[in-house]
Amino acid sequence: MRSFRGADCDTDYYLVVGKVWERLAVSKQEAQKFGGERFNLRELNELEVREQYQIEITNRFAALENLSDDKDINRAWENIKENIKTSAKESLCLHELKQHKPWFDEEFLHFLDERKQAKLQWVQDPSQRNVDNLNNVRHESSRHFRNKKKAYLKAKIEDLETNSMIKNVRDLYRGISDFKKGYQPRTKIVKDETGDLVTGSYSILARWRDYFSPTTECT
Secondary structure, eight states, X not given: OEXXXXXXXXXXXXXXXXXXXXXXXXXXXXXXXXXXXXXXXGGGGSHHHHHHHHHHHHHHHHHHHTSOOOOXXXXXXXXXXXXXXXXXXXXXXXXXXXOSOTTOOHHHXXXXXXXHHHHHHHHHOOOHHHHHHHHHHHHHHHHHHHHHHHHHXXXXXXXXXXXXXXXXXXXXXXXXXXXXXXXXXXXXXXEOTTSOEEOOHHHHHHHHHHHHHHHHSOO
16 A cells, blocks of 8 residues: 555545455365365375275276176266275275364464453453553463464474485475465366356366367267
8 A cells, every 4th residue: 555645636635556466266165065075095005005995996896897888988987986986985084184274272262262351351441450461461372372383383394304214205395395385275266158257166067078078079
């Protein structure tokens, strides 16, 4: 924001000019509606889990081959997909969503509630005692928040060192990328035929289907 006092607008107010950055994003709940089930693929690094998954999926595809051939490609793909998902459910665990602020725990909420109550008391009775109490609570809360975040960052750095020592390149570079980029919300937006933005999950899938259907149709 910047004020231009020299601009003559024939008014008692000064002209103010500001720059606004606009970011389009879909809500988190809307983006996760079509997320489906995500499996923890890291468990496949364990020999016992990998062998169990191989046995499950081999048995299911062997049973699928004994069935009559289906000429419908969509139905055949659905059968293959369901067999893969069922085998993964029986062998792997579901992938847990990543918490972006793991230091935000119950103790963190306790300090926030305590600071909120202290501020409410100061608003209702702005006495010196309530002012001192609010300042003390703010100081303790800020100190606790800083210490919790420092401990989290220290643990992340130790994990990076451990991954570097054991040659776990994937997790190493993923952790480095998190430090460099920080939190970036995922946006799922495409344009339709007229250039308008489409944000719904099913609408986006329909748009991709219409986009690729001319190239996939058999002549």
